[in-house]
Ligand SMILES: Nc1nc2c(ncn2[C@@H]2O[C@H](COP(=O)(O)OP(=O)(O)OP(=O)(O)O)[C@@H](O)[C@H]2O)c(=O)[nH]1
């Protein structure tokens with residue numbers, strides 16, 4: 001990005017000081033390359049969200065002029081926004097990435113949903129179980145994830161290389177020490193490592209980078225008049241085939257999504273921000289965290305940690 | 314989009330991106346208020362979202378006195394931490410002010426988790442060492458863990474140390490108490506050779522001198538902790554440093570392109586420069602510095618780039634490009650025998666003679682502990698003799714690696730002077746090393762064999778094993794029928810990683826022998842000793858025992 005500009009303006013051959021995003025980029029690229037060098041079969045978890053979009057661009061950069069040397073894995077719960085699926089298919093095709101889509105068809109057929117199961121159990125089946133199955137099926141020993149430490153307080157405890165045992169579980173009380181940028185990739189059979197190249201990025205960094213790099217993202221991030229209902233205390237977008245409960249009334253409001261998860265469990269927010277600069281301006285005024293509109297995070301204190309221990313990303 | 318808002322936005326972006334980043338870590342003894350201090354810093358700089366603060370307020374746990382919100386819960390993010398009221402593992406938090414961006418590593422004080430403290434401290438520019446004023450007055454001296462952490466901070470080369478004398482509210486905000494503590498800390502720090510030391514009286518609980526100047530301590534006229542963090546000068550990369558470019562990955566997307574990817578660890582790389590590949594010492598010229606955003610004329614620490622060279626030279630992951638101009642002076646040390654300060658991080662002790670795995674830059678090798686030069690008594694800083702190193706102990710250790718490492722002293726360069734030690738069997742990260750230098754003259758010492766082959770001489774195999782064991786090596790005979798010929802290479806390799814010599818009286822097919830040889834050359838310290846046509850005594854001697 002701004003490196004190209006440095007090349008044009010810098011004829012003196014004196015290296016310029018890296019700005020904040022360039023420094024983050026350099027670190028992330030190094031992490032991606034290190035993992036590709038050391039693991040037999042890495043995969044990238046691609047959730048279609050803003051963080052995944054940044055991670056994907058970093059992977060393109062890390063392996064340029066070659067192609068991304070690992071597949072992308074999308075764990076599809078069947079509850080993703082249709083716009084997300086459309087974006088996923090078009091974008092991965094455009095950049096020539098290999099995409100694996102995994103669904104827990106058994107649970108989906110059995111009608112797993114957050115209303116009757118509760119978000120914890122629903123996530124457990126459609127996300128965590130499905131993810132662990134997909135990783136096992138693919139024989140992946142490393143999985144890149146777009147999680148950031150600034151997202152949530154148990155994530156703040158995560159290593160860049162996060163070790164998982166044979167059952168895919170995280171033991172936060174016994175993590176490998178991780179000094180400097182010397183990552184320990186050694187595994188026994190069946191064990192794996194989650195690699196988090198965006199560990200040190202903040203939400204603001206992600207938006208600034210999306211802007212600076214002109215990275216396409218799912219249109220749901222931008223404010224627009226959308227039909228919605230209020231359900232479970234949050235603004236839920238209405239989509240085809242959705243059954244309205246008694247008393248629910250569809251209305252239209254100008255809203256956007258601050259983070260993208262499953263339709264029923266990710267709330268929309270009122271907003272006028274329909275461009276990246278406006279989103280960033282809005283972000284600077286926020287008093288509440290980005291995961292607040294994600295039902296899964298506050299079932300109880302520490303629920304993210306519980307999910308992560310079980311193998312959730 | 315050419316509106317006024319957009320112009321302002323571009324300005325905002327420029328200002329924002331130009332901000333410096335400071336990484337700092339907390340350190341100190343258990344319960345002296347590290348997490349509370351970080352919580353206070355985040356809270357008073359308005360870096361905490363309302364829903365996060367609300368979650369802390371309604372938490373069942375609250376250890377804060379005087380009806381305060383327990384701000385330590387903002388970083389103690391694990392269930393076990395909240396239940397036990399201690400920090401177990403490092404938490405990373407991010408915040409910024411109008412002056413700087415910050416990455417905080419809030420580390421545990423409990424001795425058991427010293428390794429996690431080292432994790433958080435390894436990349437820090439500043440260490441904030443907390444000292445509980447009340448505990449100090451009670452003990453009359455610094456707590457052992459405060460000393461240990463300060464010592465580790467100095468070993469890790471953290472440029473600035475600031476002691477936050479905490480819980481001043483519990484000692485009546487008394488200036489004499491602060492002075493006594495400051496005197497002792499400054500004395501200790503100067504013994505460690507720390508150059509930049511600042512001492513600030515604070516109360517994390519009440520917020521004195523964290524972000525806001527203390528009213529209760531009007532006698533103090535130095536900076537608040539935040540002011541200090543916002544203004545302490547940051548080290549800048551020296552572009553006159555010699556070039557170090559460890560190769561991470563060789564990229565060959567097609568037959569026409571072969572690029573060496575990596576992160577510049579030191580110095581500056583320029584297109585057209587003559588470079589030297591280590592260890593082959595072959596020279597070439599930098600043809601292009603390739604990035605997704607276009608080619609660069611120049612790349613410096615810490616940029617991640619891909620280098621294309623003019624010539625097809627032998628270079629792979631774990632090797633290094635340096636400047637050919639440095640061939641006379643300014644090469645890294647290239648040796649298999651080195652000295653490092655090691656912080657041991659595992660329940661099972663480091664033992665002289667054991668072999669571990671070492672990761673240094675992008676290079677992974679095996680390393681045998683040849684000796685412990687001295688252990689450091691963290692209380693007195695005296696050097697004491699030792700032949701093993703228990704968890705959390707620190708020593709200068711001599712290592713012999715299976716392949717040469719290319720390094721600078723840690724005091725010169727964190728990135729080319731640091732290493733980690735890994736247990737070959739459990740794969741745990743068990744030690745952190747700061748390289749001091751090479752071992753002077755290791756002449757006359759043979760190394761232990763990796764594999765001893767004595768086809769058809771079963772009795773000799775046993776004799777070799779006994780001889781090796783008698784000299785303190787570990788060795789096994791692998792003639793067991795359960796080990797198939799197919800598994801032979803893997804077994805030898807596994808033993809090698811564990812620092813155990815393999816001995817066999819099998820007659821191997823030539824192809825298998827070639828395979829073993831190839832495999833061993835790739836990773837082993839020792840060699841294959843072949844007993845063919847050599848008498849028994851000579852085989853035992855060649856098996857690699859020190860004379
Ligand atoms: N009176 C008083 N109490 C404090 C102050 N700072 C912290 N405490 C209390 O000291 C106890 C320990 O605080 P923590 O912040 O958890 O200490 P810590 O250093 O993070 O502990 P570990 O991370 O487990 O090593 C808590 O009960 C705090 O409320 C202070 O300035 N004054």
Ligand SMILES: [Mg+2]
Pocket residue numbers: 347348349385389399400419420421422
């Ligand atoms: Mg703490």
